[in-house]
Amino acid sequence: xxxxxxASPVPTGIDLSTISRPASRLDTDPRGRxxxxxxxxxxxxxxxxxxxxxxxxEIRKNFVTAFxxxxxxxxxTFIRCFNRMNDLIPGAVVDGRVLYHGxxxxxxxxxxxxxxxxxxxxxxxxxxxxxxxYDNIAFGPRVLKLTKELDERVERTxxxxxxxxxxxxxxxxxxxxxxxxxxxxxxxxxxxAVEPDVILMDEPAxxxxxxxxxxxxxLIHELKREYTIVIVxxxxxxxxxxxxxxxxxxxxxxxxxxxxxxxxxxxxxxTKIFTNPSDRRTExxxxxxxx
Amino acid sequence: xxxxxxxxxxxxxxxxxxxxxxxxxxxxxxxxxxxxxxDVGLCxxxxxxxxxxxxxxxxxxxxxxxxLAQQAPVASDLRLVxxxxxxxxxxxxxxxxxxxxxxxxxxxxxxEQHTELVEGLCEMGARGVEMVRRSLAAFAGRDxxxxxxxxxxxxxxxxxxxxxxxxxxxxxxxxxxxxxxxRMIVVARCIERIGDNAVDIGEQTEYLVTGExxxxxxxxx
Numbered sequence: 278x279x280x281x282x283x284a285s286p287v288p289t290g291i292d293l294s295t296i297s298r299p300a301s302r303l304d305t306d307p308r309g310r311x312x313x314x315x316x317x318x319x320x321x322x323x324x325x326x327x328x329x330x331x332x333x334x335e336i337r338k339n340f341v342t343a344f345x346x347x348x349x350x351x352x353x354t355f356i357r358c359f360n361r362m363n364d365l366i367p368g369a370v371v372d373g374r375v376l377y378h379g380x381x382x383x384x385x386x387x388x389x390x391x392x393x394x395x396x397x398x399x400x401x402x403x404x405x406x407x408x409x410x411y412d413n414i415a416f417g418p419r420v421l422k423l424t425k426e427l428d429e430r431v432e433r434t435x436x437x438x439x440x441x442x443x444x445x446x447x448x449x450x451x452x453x454x455x456x457x458x459x460x461x462x463x464x465x466x467x468x469x470a471v472e473p474d475v476i477l478m479d480e481p482a483x484x485x486x487x488x489x490x491x492x493x494x495x496l497i498h499e500l501k502r503e504y505t506i507v508i509v510x511x512x513x514x515x516x517x518x519x520x521x522x523x524x525x526x527x528x529x530x531x532x533x534x535x536x537x538x539x540x541x542x543x544x545x546x547x548t549k550i551f552t553n554p555s556d557r558r559t560e561x562x563x564x565x566x567x568x
Numbered sequence: 569x570x571x572x573x574x575x576x577x578x579x580x581x582x583x584x585x586x587x588x589x590x591x592x593x594x595x596x597x598x599x600x601x602x603x604x605x606x607d608v609g610l611c612x613x614x615x616x617x618x619x620x621x622x623x624x625x626x627x628x629x630x631x632x633x634x635x636l637a638q639q640a641p642v643a644s645d646l647r648l649v650x651x652x653x654x655x656x657x658x659x660x661x662x663x664x665x666x667x668x669x670x671x672x673x674x675x676x677x678x679x680e681q682h683t684e685l686v687e688g689l690c691e692m693g694a695r696g697v698e699m700v701r702r703s704l705a706a707f708a709g710r711d712x713x714x715x716x717x718x719x720x721x722x723x724x725x726x727x728x729x730x731x732x733x734x735x736x737x738x739x740x741x742x743x744x745x746x747x748x749x750x751r752m753i754v755v756a757r758c759i760e761r762i763g764d765n766a767v768d769i770g771e772q773t774e775y776l777v778t779g780e781x782x783x784x785x786x787x788x789x
Contacts (some may be wrong), residue, residue: 514640551642553779563642565571 282372290375307522307546310337312379313475313505314359319373321354321363327531327538329354331373334524334544336475340457341497341506343516343547346526351539352509356477359507360396361389394421397468401480403460405440405452405467410435410444413452415464417471430470438466439496458489465496469504476500494519513563516547524551525559574610574639578648582708583629585652585659588624589704592659593697595621596762597665600693603673603755604686614670621663628656647779651772655707658772662700665758665765669693672751672758678747682739687733689752692728692759695721699766707773715770719784725763732756 314336329351336342336359344352354363361382363369368379375382382392394417397519403568405413414431418424431448435441440462444455452463461481468476478497478552484489499508510516516523524544543550543559561567595617602610632653635641641649699721704718706714767784775781 513642517642552646554643560643564645565574 289336295411299557301543307335307337307340310340312336313338313377314382315374315376316358317376317378319355319358319371319375321351322370323366324368324376326536329526329539330529332541333373334541336505336507338505339501340521341508341519342522342524343503344507344509344524344526345511345513345516345562346539346542347562349526349537349539350526350528352524352526353479354456354539356479356507356509359475359477360393361491362393362398364389387425395473396475396477397471397473398477398479399461399464399468399481401483403457403464403484404503405455405460405463407453409449410452410455411448413467414470417467421471423471434466434470437500438462439492439499440466446550452515456489458485458492459494461485461489462496464492465500469500472477473504474519478506480509480511483511490515513551517551520547523547525550525554525562527558527562543560571639574641574645577631577635577639578641578645581628581635581652582648584624584628584631585656586704587709588628588656588758589700590619590661591617591621591624592663592666593700595663596693596697596700599666599669599673600690600697602670604690606673606677606681608662608677611670611674615667616668618663620646620694621660625656625660628652629745629774640771644776647776651707653777655703655769655772658768659700662765665762669755669758672755676748676751679751680742680744681748682735682745682752685735685739685749685752688728688732688735689755692725692756695725695763696754696759696762696766698723700769703766703769703773706770707776710773710777712774712777715773716784718767718770722763722767725760729760 287330289400299450312335316335317333318334319329320327324516332351332355337369344356346352356461358371358375359377359382363371371383377392377396406416408416411431413425414434415526418427418430423430432441432445435444444463452460455463461484465476465478465481482493485493489512494515497508500506501521508516522544523546526539527542528537529540543554543556545555549555550559558567595614598610598614598617601607602614632649635649639645699718702714702721705711705716706718732753736753739745739749771781771784774784
């Protein structure tokens with residue numbers, strides 16, 4: 278019997294091709310991912326007072342991107358720029374550019390209402406309408422005249438928000454009767470009902486107990502398969518748990534001592550921010566030595 | 569500076585590691601002295617002393633478990649905790665090598681010996697002690713260059729280790745000398761491993777400082 282040998286790059290005979298790479302949606306490498314938001318030199322002022330200065334970064338598709346930083350660092354101001362919520366604040370001025378899929382979000386021909394349909398938002402305090410659970414979900418679709426197969430849409434959306442099993446037998450009950458955690462998932466479902474592209478979450482779990490918080494975090498992990506998520510959080514461990522990318526904002530005092538504004542210090546993969554941040558200020562903040 | 573208690577726990581963890589290092593160095597020195605003087609009593613002391621080293625390792629491991637659970641360290645704190653844990657394991661293994669050297673010395677005590685080879689092994693052991701000492705100093709001083717220099721020192725130990733086999737083969741005229749020689753090959757191997765563990769601690773120093781882990785030398789080394 279003749280033995281033949283074939284050339285192999287792995288002399289031990291271990292077939293590396295059988296070791297599968299993670300699916301692309303689990304890949305945390307931001308390079309090559311579609312850019313959803315391209316922010317360039319963004320500054321925001323309220324009544325002439327600078328709140329946030331010169332922020333540039335990119336938000337990638339199907340990533341969870343977290344904004345962290347101390348109070349007053351401008352992270353909530355910043356997230357509100359992504360769906361033009363600052364338009365609703367008198368005296369707010371947004372400078373710089375926010376491109377959404379390459380299109381200027383603040384262009385003169387852009388309808389802010391359409392922006393907010395595509396880019397949904399969930400707030401710190403659950404704010405369901407004082408209506409039935411069903412009507413909370415159906416509200417947006419009705420406004421947008423997406424009423425075809427509305428029951429199916431409501432069920433699908435509640436399932437998506439991991440709430441269906443808990444509310445399916447009481448859809449006609451008032452949403453204000455739900456627990457805080459359920460109300461917040463209802464608000465997420467309400468945002469999902471109009472088929473957005475992006476979900477912005479401003480401290481979505483800060484008013485919730487640990488169990489409700491973990492449900493929201495599980496939900497965020499699920500939702501990023503289909504949506505791009507941006508989250509502001511005070512809870513650094515939450516950012517570490519849920520986010521692929523993390524931006525750290527800090528507060529800078531004006532040189533003339535007249536006030537202070539927020540600034541972006543560092544933006545990188547979450548694992549980098551929490552194991553080996555590049556900037557001393559990030560290091561001090563995430564290790565709890567800030568101040 | 570905020571989180572004073574937390575910082576105190578990290579400082580104490582690091583001083584525990586350095587103390588474990590001092591204790592381990594005593595064990596290595598003890599094992600080498602016992603080999604040189606053929607002191608069976610000292611061998612027993614080195615063997616018994618290993619419990620102390622193990623206890624120190626377990627204490628560090630427990631402290632790290634508590635720190636992770638209670639303080640959730642991140643960034644350079646997380647790297648410090650991980651580097652201390654790994655380094656503590658490496659020190660514990662150096663302690664184990666000292667025990668093996670002591671046991672082999674005991675087993676060989678009644679056998680005919682080759683003085684020149686014993687001297688060579690003791691010199692090799694002194695290099696090992698120096699490497700462990702330097703690895704601990706580099707860790708404490710966050711000295712990456714110093715940590716990387718350990719590779720050069722390790723090469724000297726490796727070279728001596730390879731020469732030991734040839735020497736044993738050349739000198740083994742009698743079965744008794746063969747038995748002794750075989751045991752000394754294992755002693756040399758233990759010292760060689762001590763050098764490797766010191767290099768491992770050096771690698772932890774680089775990780776602690778830079779956040780990047782690299783093997784200082786590849787497996788073919």
